[in-house]
Amino acid sequence: MVLAKRVVILGDGSAGITFANKLRKVTVPGEIEITIIGNSQRHFYKADGLFVSFGLKNYRGSLKNSKFLLNGGVDYLRDEAEKINYEDRVVHLKSGKTFVYDYLIVATGNRLAPEEMPGYEGEAKHFFDLNKSMELKMALDTTSSGNVLIAQPKGPLQYSPSLVEFALLLNGHLEQRGIRDKVSITYTTPEENVSEVSAISSFAEEAFEKCNIEYATGFAPKSINSKNKEIVSENGDSKKYSLLVMPPPHRGQKFIEESGMAGDFGYMDVDKRRLNYGKFDDIFAIGDTANLPVVKTGSGAHYQATYLASRIAHEVVGGLYDFEYDGKLSLTTLAGIDKAFTVHSSYEKIPNTTIPNKSDFLLKYTSSDTYFSSLVRGVL
Known part of the structure; x- marks a missing residue:
């Protein structure tokens, strides 16, 4: 036998x-x-963490x-x-x-390692698990002025383009509330480009300019100074914030x-x-x-x-x-409050990118249904 x-x-x-x-x-x-x-x-x-943090989805359908x-x-x-x-x-x-x-x-x-970023605990917000997404929603609901700093930590990150998505969703969210002119948005990344995915980076740079979102590349966070409300980079540069949105280092x-x-x-x-x-x-x-x-x-x-x-x-x-x-890979990336685009790529294939559209947004918005019913069950 x-x-x-x-x-x-x-x-x-x-x-x-x-x-x-x-x-x-x-x-x-x-x-x-x-x-x-x-x-x-x-x-x-986890992809629903973005929607939950803006109150766009009820978390119960994501569990x-x-x-x-x-x-x-x-x-x-x-x-x-x-x-x-x-x-x-x-x-x-x-x-x-x-x-x-x-x-x-x-x-x-991934193991989330906030202890590797001095000053992180109790200061930074993120949307990479359900509880943190709900905490971030409360912070966003009470934000009516100041500067929201969206910072990417150094090292690998689960779906790093999600920070670009967050910045564009935040822009639309503040516009809908009629307070966009009272809240500035800054985005930083330790990478050479806005995103490690070239197609997403090209789109984001143009979108950030259009939406008046400041961005800085090559900014690798080293520590957070909660007293001065600033994040300090490995090069000694600093960025001020009133609300800091940054996932903890991933390990x-x-x-x-x-x-x-x-x-x-x-x-x-x-x-x-x-x-x-x-x-x-x-x-x-x-x-x-x-x-x-x-x-x-x-x-x-x-x-x-x-x-x-x-x-x-x-x-x-x-x-x-x-x-x-x-x-x-197939990466469907939010391009704002109601549009998204998809990048298809592989090791050899030149990325093929769709134009931002409503259909791809709906695909991303409803993807948890397909995910739970078909993808993880091995049907697709």
Whole structure:
């Protein structure tokens, strides 16, 4: 009797759940046993954080029970990884349990690290989780004058174009309230351009000029001075604010570093086309966990999960699969209060960009419906 291969997935976010469901869709338990390990009580569709912070969506539609999103035939263990012993193919968990694997997929996403930015706690606002989005909404509701500073921290960031989106949404929000002339908006980034995505950067520069949004590139935040209400850069430059909107620094999970597997900023370096870690053909990283030359976004996680599920199914039971992950992304970016545009790209493909339109805005606005019903369930 041939024993089923054991596939262990660390992380119950978008990448981990999508991969588990897609792998189960093309295999049966007798061929592959799938266990996903995570400790999220609820799954929040992060793209809705922007809408929630402006009161454009009710947060209840952006939340689902994590276990509810898993298809049948996937075992779900509520626990957290503590260390990976990759030589013996063993994962050690915080509960004291251990798991032996044939394939290990690390999909633990980002760790928000406000402690790495002096002065951050209690001063900066952001929309990268539900509670913080609601706190930001309260701050925006009481803003009627002053300067809103939107700052990008140094290092990788989950969907960094969202800060451009926020700036343009804020402009429209203040216009609707009739107070745009009383509130100035400033946007800063440590990157050479407004956005790491060239098509988004070109659009944003023109839009910022039109909307009277000041912007500064090459501004890498080092600390926050709450007394003087200013953010100081690594070069000693400073920017004043009355309201600071800045996500905390993003890092990989600590167990990756403690396992001796961390690359830049604590994420895992993987082959950009095969997604495997180092010399190993049984350890992979997908989603935000992986150091890849693509934007950290749910779109990327979906395509990576699709490729990897087909690859592992091929190795175990045969069948067709894409030989490589091609870096494919589809980025729908808000262009204001009622328009958006989509950028399609891959490693080789020259980005193809739509003109800002209402249809793409509606696509983004309603994307949580498709996400929960089809994408993470492996249907699309």
